[in-house]
Every structure is written in structure tokens, then in C-alpha cells.
Amino acid sequence: MTTDHDAAMLEPTAADLAAIEAEWPLIAAELDLLDAEIAMLYAADDGGPTALDWRRLRRAEARLTRAAAEVGARPAHVCHGHLLVEVGMTGCGYGCKILRCQTCGGEQVSHRAVYGCPAGKSASRVA
Incomplete structure (x- = not known):
């Protein structure tokens, strides 16, 4: 038997939904590539893929590459003017922290x- 409290724990948070929405172009591109790959498998049973099948596969791969580059180039979520609280350690071994915004639930x-954290050193060189 599940209680209302248990059901609430299963629901995605606002931050979870925002993260999914931010990555949606990448998810959609991955689904397009999967569709193209499935079409290639079916075409193999019908005498082999056509030039159009190959073109569809190449275009899906290119879309996926562009979407991954776009998502990867976006800055991480940063809250300005919101109260951030420490919710854990990163595990990098240098005492670095995971912070959560109490207003929007976003984490950074x-x-x-x-x-001495190498990730912090490389980030300070980029900034």
C-alpha cells in the first residue's frame, strides 16, 4: 500500500523537469537516430537499405552530434540572488560541494x- 507521501516521492521535482526540458533536443535527436537505425534493420530484411535509408541515417547522426554539442555548450544552472544550501559533497576528494537553490530546487x-581541485582549476582558466 502506498501513501500520499510515498506517491509524492515518486514524482519528479521542478528541477528534474527543467533538466529534462533542457536536454529535450538531445533526447529527440537520439530517438530520431534510433528510428533511422531500426529502419536500416528492417531494410536489411527487404533486400538492403536504399540510398534514402543511408541518407536518413547520416542526417540523424549529424542532428545528434549538433544537439549534443549544443547541450554540452550550455552553462550549468546558476542561481543568482537565491539562497543556496549545501546538500552534499562531490566526491572529487578536494572538499568540493553540491549546492541546491532553496527557491527553484536547481543544483550546482x-x-x-x-x-587544489583540478576541475576548479580548469574552470577558473576558462572563466
């Missing part, structure tokens, strides 16, 4: 070059 990682 704080790698600190001051503690």
Missing part, C-alpha cells in the same frame, strides 16, 4: 581551485 557543483 562548486569545485574550488583554492582547495
Whole structure:
């Protein structure tokens, strides 16, 4: 028997939904590639893929590459003016922290070059 509290724990948070929406172009591109690959498998049973099947596969692969580059180039979620609280450690071994915004629920990682963290050092060089 599940209670209302248990059901609420199964629902995605606003931050979860925002993360899914931000990655949706990549998810859609992956689904397009999967469709093209399935079409290639079916075509193999019908005498082999056509030039159009190959073109569809190449275009889906290119879309996936572009979508992955776009999603990867976006900055991580950063809350300005919101109260951030520490919710855990990153596990990188340098005492870096995971922070959560109490307003929107978004999370961000704080790698600190001051503690000798290589991720923090590379981020400070980029900034």
C-alpha cells in the first residue's frame, strides 16, 4: 500500500523537469537516430537499405552530434540572488560541494581551485 507521501516521492521535482526540458533536443535527436537505425534493420530484411535509408541515417547522426554539442555548450544552472544550501559533497576528494537553490530546487557543483581541485582549476582558466 502506498501513501500520499510515498506517491509524492515518486514524482519528479521542478528541477528534474527543467533538466529534462533542457536536454529535450538531445533526447529527440537520439530517438530520431534510433528510428533511422531500426529502419536500416528492417531494410536489411527487404533486400538492403536504399540510398534514402543511408541518407536518413547520416542526417540523424549529424542532428545528434549538433544537439549534443549544443547541450554540452550550455552553462550549468546558476542561481543568482537565491539562497543556496549545501546538500552534499562531490566526491572529487578536494572538499568540493553540491549546492541546491532553496527557491527553484536547481543544483550546482562548486569545485574550488583554492582547495587544489583540478576541475576548479580548469574552470577558473576558462572563466
